[in-house]
Amino acid sequence: MADEIQGQGENLVVVFRAPDEYVASVVQGLLAGEDIPVVLESRQVAQMDGVFRMGEGYWGNVVVPRQFADRAREIIEAYQAADQTESEQGIQDEQDGRG
Numbered sequence: 001m002a003d004e005i006q007g008q009g010e011n012l013v014v015v016f017r018a019p020d021e022y023v024a025s026v027v028q029g030l031l032a033g034e035d036i037p038v039v040l041e042s043r044q045v046a047q048m049d050g051v052f053r054m055g056e057g058y059w060g061n062v063v064v065p066r067q068f069a070d071r072a073r074e075i076i077e078a079y080q081a082a083d084q085t086e087s088e089q090g091i092q093d094e095q096d097g098r099g
Contacts, residue, residue, distance in 0.1 A: 012039065015072045016062040027062050030075055036068045 018024035024040050031038040042060040064072045 011066050012063045013066050013069050014041075014061040014063050015069055016076050017058040018060055018062060020059045024060055024062055027076060027079070030079055031062070031064065031068075031072050034071070034075055036064055036072050036075075038072070039063050 016024075016027055018027060018040075021042070024042075028038050028040055039062075040060055041063055044059065062072075062076075
């Protein structure tokens, strides 16, 4: 795929840009649980907590070997869809007085 972003290693591609370390770790766990080799590439610099996240707009990259990229993206999309559905349900529950 021509528009893939290269990770910091041979044959590694970025499949997700994490907004923070927590989300990166969750995605890493989801992929590892599906036997997909995964590496987190933090864009942060010690002693400058959050500076690059503010400048670049994300904490870091989740990268996998190219041959696992399509499956990894499917898993991440399913996670994001489920998270969005849960968030919408929580808002609806609050509006209905159940939250």
